[in-house]
Amino acid sequence: xxxxxxxxxxxxxxxxxxxxxxxxxxxxxxxxxxxxxxxxxxxxxxxxxxxxxxxxxxxxxxxxxxxxxxxxxxxxxxxxxxxxxxxxxxxxxxxxxxxxxxxxxxxxxxxxxxxxxxxxxxxxxxxxxxxxxxxxxxxxxxxxxxxxxxxxxxxxxxxxxxxxxxxxxxxxxxxxxxxxxxxxxxxxxxxxxxxxxxxxxxxxxxxxxxxxxxxxxxxxxxxxxxxxxxxxxxxxxxxxxxxxxxxxxxxxxxxxxxxxxxxxxxx
Numbered sequence: 001x002x003x004x005x006x007x008x009x010x011x012x013x014x015x016x017x018x019x020x021x022x023x024x025x026x027x028x029x030x031x032x033x034x035x036x037x038x039x040x041x042x043x044x045x046x047x048x049x050x051x052x053x054x055x056x057x058x059x060x061x062x063x064x065x066x067x068x069x070x071x072x073x074x075x076x077x078x079x080x081x082x083x084x085x086x087x088x089x090x091x092x093x094x095x096x097x098x099x100x101x102x103x104x105x106x107x108x109x110x111x112x113x114x115x116x117x118x119x120x121x122x123x124x125x126x127x128x129x130x131x132x133x134x135x136x137x138x139x140x141x142x143x144x145x146x147x148x149x150x151x152x153x154x155x156x157x158x159x160x161x162x163x164x165x166x167x168x169x170x171x172x173x174x175x176x177x178x179x180x181x182x183x184x185x186x187x188x189x190x191x192x193x194x195x196x197x198x199x200x201x202x203x204x205x206x207x208x209x210x211x212x213x214x215x216x217x218x219x220x221x222x223x224x225x226x227x228x229x230x231x232x233x234x235x236x237x238x239x240x241x242x243x244x245x246x247x248x249x250x251x252x253x254x255x256x257x258x259x260x261x262x263x264x265x266x267x
Contacts, residue, residue, distance in 0.1 A: 005033040008040050014203045015040070015050050016196075019057035025064035026057045028118060029077045034096045041099040048266035051207035051214070053103055054199045055126060056110035062135065065118030066093070068144065089149055093118060097151055100125040104215050106206050110199035111135045112192070116174065121150030124159060127218070128202060129186040131177040132195045137185060138174035139165075158225065160184050210248035211266040 007018040017040045019026035021033065028034065044050045057063060070076040077088045100107065100122065109126035116138040123129050123137075131137075139156065141148050148156075148169060156165040160183045168175070168183075177189045190198045206214065216239040224232045243249050247267040255262035 001036065001039045003036050005030065006036045006040070008036075010050060012204075013049055013051040013207045014054065014200060015044050015052070016054045016056065019055075019063060022058045022060070024067055024069075025061040025114070026119070027064050027067040028096060028122060029066045029070065029093055031076075031092065034092055037096050038099045041103050045102075045104045048211055050105060051209075051211055052105055052203035053107045054110050054196070054203055055100070055107060055122070056196065056199070057112055059112055060134075061113040061119070062109075062111045062115040063119030063122055064114065064116055065121065065150065071144065093150060097121060097125050101151075104218065105211075106203075106214065106218060108199045108202055110195050111137075111177075111186070112195055114138075114174075116140045118150040118152075121148070121152040121155070123186075124152055124155040130188045130190065130195065130199045130202065131180060131186045132192040133177055133189055134192045135177045135180070135186075135189075136174050137177075137180045138172065139169045140172045140174065142170070142172040156185075208264075210243075210246070210252060210262075210264045212246050212248060213243050216243065 005019070005021055007020050009016045017037065019028070019033070021027065021030070024030070028037065040053075044053050067076065071078045077092050078085065080088060097118070106128065107126040108128045108130060109123040111123055111129060111131040113132065113134055114136045115123050116136070117140050120137050120139055139148060139152060153169070156168065164183055175183075177186065180186045181189050188198060220232070220236055220239055223235055227235065248264045251262050251264060
């Protein structure tokens with residue numbers, strides 16, 4: 001695909017998707033932006049040689065979510081009747097966020113600046129969140145007379161708990177990275193210039209693990225959100241049996257006994 005709204009790179013098994021529309025603060029509601037993000041998600045799911053995906057953006061913002069100018073003018077994704085808007089949300093914003101959520105490899109949001117509205121929702125769709133000390137976060141939908149239409153009413157309480165999520169959503173306040181870390185919204189805060197280095201270091205650790213087992217582990221974690229303990233353990237037994245028959249499992253054991261670094265092939 002010819003990427004224009006984003007930059008997509010793969011280096012040593014680590015993919016990086018960079019939102020590249022600083023002029024609109026990396027809003028994710030433009031059809032071309034949506035198409036490119038979805039294409040990346042499809043590619044990383046299809047390739048066993050890609051072990052982790054970092055999602056970041058060009059400065060100064062991570063993502064403003066929806067384009068408020070388009071909202072004001074009721075154009076683009078925000079044009080049409082109420083019934084048409086339902087489908088616009090489902091087939092554009094919600095579909096691209098679900099594509100990120102359903103990426104089969106671990107995803108790391110490297111949040112370089114403001115992540116508000118659906119931009120915060122995008123970060124929440126990732127497994128791990130690393131923030132620059134310049135980053136800010138806001139569930140700011142009520143500030144523009146809207147509700148969280150991006151799935152964050154589902155994801156945010158599961159990340160930080162219902163009471164804290166309710167306060168952030170109802171007050172529509174913006175918080176800094178230190179506060180986000182205290183709430184458990186993000187995993188790490190680093191100096192701005194070290195953001196990608198930190199995200200890449202985490203990605204490299206993940207890339208050093210057996211890729212099939214990593215993918216199955218992510219599936220198990222996601223299923224656990226909706227399962228009972230007994231159901232989760234049954235699923236874990238099934239996935240574990242599959243892992244026992246992978247070449248990577250034997251490679252891990254051989255490397256352990258031979259006191260060397262394993263060389264996983266994703267088989």
